[in-house]
Amino acid sequence: MNKSTDNIKTLLLRLPDNIEKPGDRNEVLQHYGITVISAYLKENGFDVTLLDAHVLKLNRKTLFKSIIDVQPDILGVPLYTQRLGQAISFLADLKKLIPRLVIVAGGPHPSTAYEDLLLNTDAVDIAVIGEGEYTLKDIIECIEQDSDLSSNNGIAYKVGNEITVTPARGFIQDLDALPFADWQALPMDKYWYPYTIKKNFTNMVLSRGCRYSCTFCGSKSALGRKVRRRSIENALAEIELLYNRFKVRQIVFNDSTFNSDNSWVDEFCEGLLRKNYSLMWECNIRGHLVDKHTLQMMKKSGCVRLFLGVESADNRMLKRMKKGESIEEIEEAVRIIDEVGITTTYGFILGMPGQDLVSMDKTLKFASKLTKGLCQFSIAKPYPGTAFFTEAQQAGFVVDDWSKIDLTGIPYVANGLSREVMQEYQNKAEKLTRTPSLRFSFLVKQLKEIKSFINFKIKLAYVMRLCKHRFIRV
Numbered sequence: 001m002n003k004s005t006d007n008i009k010t011l012l013l014r015l016p017d018n019i020e021k022p023g024d025r026n027e028v029l030q031h032y033g034i035t036v037i038s039a040y041l042k043e044n045g046f047d048v049t050l051l052d053a054h055v056l057k058l059n060r061k062t063l064f065k066s067i068i069d070v071q072p073d074i075l076g077v078p079l080y081t082q083r084l085g086q087a088i089s090f091l092a093d094l095k096k097l098i099p100r101l102v103i104v105a106g107g108p109h110p111s112t113a114y115e116d117l118l119l120n121t122d123a124v125d126i127a128v129i130g131e132g133e134y135t136l137k138d139i140i141e142c143i144e145q146d147s148d149l150s151s152n153n154g155i156a157y158k159v160g161n162e163i164t165v166t167p168a169r170g171f172i173q174d175l176d177a178l179p180f181a182d183w184q185a186l187p188m189d190k191y192w193y194p195y196t197i198k199k200n201f202t203n204m205v206l207s208r209g210c211r212y213s214c215t216f217c218g219s220k221s222a223l224g225r226k227v228r229r230r231s232i233e234n235a236l237a238e239i240e241l242l243y244n245r246f247k248v249r250q251i252v253f254n255d256s257t258f259n260s261d262n263s264w265v266d267e268f269c270e271g272l273l274r275k276n277y278s279l280m281w282e283c284n285i286r287g288h289l290v291d292k293h294t295l296q297m298m299k300k301s302g303c304v305r306l307f308l309g310v311e312s313a314d315n316r317m318l319k320r321m322k323k324g325e326s327i328e329e330i331e332e333a334v335r336i337i338d339e340v341g342i343t344t345t346y347g348f349i350l351g352m353p354g355q356d357l358v359s360m361d362k363t364l365k366f367a368s369k370l371t372k373g374l375c376q377f378s379i380a381k382p383y384p385g386t387a388f389f390t391e392a393q394q395a396g397f398v399v400d401d402w403s404k405i406d407l408t409g410i411p412y413v414a415n416g417l418s419r420e421v422m423q424e425y426q427n428k429a430e431k432l433t434r435t436p437s438l439r440f441s442f443l444v445k446q447l448k449e450i451k452s453f454i455n456f457k458i459k460l461a462y463v464m465r466l467c468k469h470r471f472i473r474v
Contacts, residue, residue, distance in 0.1 A: 007047065008046070008047065008073050008074065008140060008143065008144050009047050009048075009049070009070065009071060009072045009073050009074070010041065010046060010047065010048045010049070010072060010073070010074040010075075010076060010136075010140060011048075011049045011051060011067060011070050011072035011074070011075050011076070012034050012037060012038050012041075012048060012049070012050045012051070012076045012077075013051050013053060013067070013075060013076070013077045014031045014034055014051070014052045014053060014054050014055075014077075014078065015053055015054065015063075015077060015087055015090065016053050016054045016057065016058065016059075016063075017054060017082075017083065018083065018086070019059070019060060019063075019083075019086045019087070019089075019090050020059075020060075020086065022053070022054070022057040022058055022059050023057050025054070026193075026194065027192065027193035027194060028054060028055050028190065028191050028192055028193070029191060029193055029203040029252065029254075030052070030055075030181075030186060030191055030202055030203045030204075031052065031054075031078065032181060032203055032204050032205050032254065033078065033107070033132065033205075034050070034076070034078055034132075035050065035181040035182050035183070035185070035186065036133065036178055036179070036180075036181045036182070037076070037132050037133050037136060038050040038181075038182035038185060039178075039179040039180060039181055039182040040133040040137065040178055040179055041133075041136065041137060041140070042182065043179045044137055046137070046140055049070050049072070049185075050182055050185040050186070051066060051067075051070070052186060052187075053066070055186070055187060055190050055191060056187070056190075060090065060093075063090075064093075064094065064097060067094065067098070068097065068098070071098075072098075072101065073100070073101070073102065073143070074101070074102045074103075074104060074139070074140060074143060075091075075094075075101055075102070075103045075104065076104045076106065076132070076136055077091070077103065077104070077105055077106070078105070078106050078107030079105045079106075079107050079108075079109045079110055079117075079124075080107060080108060080109055081108070081109045081113075081383055081384065081402055081405050082405065082406050082407055083403065083406065084109060084402040084403065085401065085402060085403035086403070088121050088123050088124075091103055091121075091123035091124065092121065092122070092123040094123075095122070095123055102125050102126070102143060103123060103124050103125050103126075104124075104125065104126045104127075104128060104136065104139055105117065105124045105126070105127050105128065106127070106128035106132045106135075106136070107222075108218060108222055108383070108385065109384065109402075110124070110127035110128060110129070110156075111127075111128070111129050111130055111221065111222040111385065112218055112221050112222065112383075112384040112385025113384035113385070114127035114129060114156040114163075114165070115156065115163050115165075116384075116399075118156060118157065118158045118163050119158070119161075119163065125157060125158075126139060126149070126155055126156070126157045127155065127156040127157070128154065128155055129154050129155060129156060129165075129168065129169070130154050130168070130169055130171065130222055130223070130224075131154075131169070131171060131172055131208070131222075131223070133172065133178060134154075134169065134172065135152065135153070135154045135155060135169055138151075138152045138153075139152055139155065149164075149166075150164060150166055151166075152166055153166050153167050153168065153169040154166065154167075154168060154169030171208070171209070171223070171224045171226070171228065172208075172228070173228060175207075175208065175228055175229070175230045175234075176230055176231050176234040180237075180238045180241060181204065181238070183202075183241070183242065183245075183246055188200045188202070188246045188247075188248070191203070193252070195282070195305055196250060197250060197280060197304075198249035198250040198280055199247075199249065199250075200246055200247050200248045200249065200250075201248065201249075201250045201251075201252075202242055202246075202248045202250075202251050202252075203251070203252045203254055204238070204242075204251060204252075204253060204254070205253065205254050205255055206229065206230050206235045206253055206255055206258075206268075207227055207228060207229040207230065207255045207256075207258075207260070208223045208224070208227075208228050209223045209224045209225060209226050209227045209228050209256070210223065210225065210227065210256040210257060211225050211226065211227055211260070212257070212286075212322075212323075212324050213322040213324065213387075214311075214321055214322055214323055214324075215320075215321050215322050215352075215386060215387040215388045215391070216311075216321060216349060216352065216380065216383075216386055216388045217386060218383050218384065218385030218386045218389075219256050221385035221386070222385065223256075227257075227260055227261075229261070229264060232264070232267050232268055232271050235268065235271075236268075236271045236272070236275065239251070239272070239275075239277075239279075240275065243275075243277055243279065248279075249278060249279060249280065250279070250280045250281065251279065251280075251281040251282075252281070252282050252283070253281060253282070253283040253284075254283075254284070255283065255284065256284065257284060257285065257286050257289070258283035258284055258285055259283075259285045259286060259289045259290065259291070259294065260286070260289065262289065262291045262294040265294050265297070265298065266293070266294055266297050268301075269294075269297040269298055269300065269301035269303075270297070270301075272301040272302060273300065273301050277302070279302045280302050280303075280304045281301075281302050281303055281304070282303060282304060282305035282306060282307070283298075283303065283306065283307070284306070284307045284308075284309075285306050285307070285308055286308070286309070286324075286325065287308055287310070287325055287329055287330035287332075287333035287334075288324070288325035288326075288329040288330070288333070290332075290333035290336050290337065291336075292336050292339070292340065295336060295337065295340040295342065296340055298342070299340055299341065299342055303342060304342065304343065305342065305343050305344070305345070306337065306342055306343070306344040306345070307344070307345050307347065308330075308333065308334075308337075308344055308345070308346055308347070309346075309347040310327075310330055310346050310347060310348055310363075310366070310367075311323060311347065311348060311349045311352075312327075312348065312349065312352070312355070312359065312362075312363050313327050313362045313363040313365070313366030313367075314327070314355075314358075314359040314362050314363060315327050315328075316354075316359070317352060317354060317355055317359050320352070320353070320354045321349075321352060322387070327366070334346075334370065334373075337373075338372050343373065343374075344372075344373040344374070345373060345374045345375070345376055346367065346370055346373050346374070346375050346376065347376045347377075347378070348363055348367055348375065348376070348377045348378070348429070349377075349378055349379075349380050350363070350377060350378070350379055350380065350422070350425050350426070350429060351379050351380035351410070351412070351413070351414055351417060351422050351425070352380045352388070352414065353380075353388070353391055353392070353395070353414045353415070354414070355380075355414060355417070356416060356417075357421070360425050364425075364428060364429065364432060367429075367432060368432055374433075375432065375433050376433070377426075377429035377430070377432075377433060378407075379408075379409075379410050379422060379426055380412060380414070381405050381411055381412060382397060382405075382411075382412050383405065392412055395415060397412055410422050410423065410426065
């Protein structure tokens with residue numbers, strides 16, 4: 001990995017979700033993490049190019065050309081468990097085209113499965129464990145100076161057949177010390193997701209870390225248990241930049257739990273109201289933390305949509321999943337949300353260890369009563385870095401191909417269940433969520449709620465997919 005110290009070029013690459021079919025996508029949100037890393041490196045004087053191949057719908061051929069045009073010495077790329085095989089195959093081919101390229105992988109998968117990743121491919125040279133801003137800066141400086149990687153904390157790398165893991169790097173405590181994301185490097189008018197109403201649309205994060213212990217979630221493994229939050233002034237300043245310079249009118253806040261501190265949320269909403277922006281926003285919340293006054297403030301300041309993870313309607317399962325709340329607390333949250341009147345999507349997981357047919361039936365019944373919201377089901381998948389993954393391994397679960405852990409498959413079957421049973425309940429959940437959507441009245445309602453041209457295009461595509469699905473099945 002010897003490099004000249006002159007003109008070291010770094011390319012930060014966001015791969016398409018599906019490299020083989022880059023146009024096959026359900027949403028296009030900015031990758032906030034890599035965008036902040038780009039801004040931080042540029043602030044420190046490094047030669048950095050940020051390329052979002054997902055939003056640009058670059059296929060393998062055009063993506064190879066785009067990378068070769070940059071002629072980078074270092075490639076920084078976030079990797080995810082879903083479609084990991086595609087990404088590794090692409091990076092391996094890229095290595096053949098640019099053998100000198102140092103590929104640094106970060107994100108959820110390398111942070112938690114770095115040993116497996118490095119042992120099973122030569123396409124990745126270095127894995128970043130945890131947050132990437134300070135770590136990638138140190139890696140670049142190390143390569144510029146041709147010094148030993150072992151001096152850098154928070155990484156793993158392979159020498160021969162041996163994996164070296166350096167001491168853990170502490171989490172960044174002062175998030176205000178980081179620059180705003182590198183928005184100017186992105187085509188801001190091209191981002192959207194299913195509920196986009198206003199352009200321009202963006203995705204951002206105001207805090208890092210999660211103090212909860214949900215067995216199915218790996219957030220705390222990568223970002224820690226302590227919640228580190230940006231100041232109100234810092235958050236509002238970036239929103240002001242987005243609003244005035246980039247004409248952003250809709251934001252999704254992708255913090256793990258936006259309402260982990262209701263007093264902070266109240267103050268944040270007051271700040272938004274003082275700005276008097278024509279701004280719509282949404283976020284993720286936890287049920288037991290729902291406060292009516294805070295929800296009212298959120299709605300008043302522009303909050304139009306929430307996501308609340310219920311996971312199960314069975315208290316035994318919520319306890320086993322270490323959710324930290326009861327179904328009674330969640331039911332009270334639903335009541336308050338309905339009273340305040342904010343559209344909410346409720347998330348559920350089927351097939352976790354310990355779950356039986358009675359428990360899954362109870363969950364489906366509970367979901368069927370959420371008539372004022374939308375329901376979203378997923379089949380339990382043991383992602384690396386989660387307590388669920390460790391439990392599954394202890395029960396004999398072996399990953400021979402990470403591509404099997406995708407968004408729609410059934411890679412894991414808990415003891416007491418079967419693949420056939422899980423397929424049956426996956427079909428039941430799909431029917432429960434699809435039935436309202438296939439009613440003609442619902443389709444008409446979707447078209448009546450069109451608020452903008454981009455909203456029209458998204459809803460029209462949604463209606464066409466539903467109609468096609470309906471007639472194919474008839």
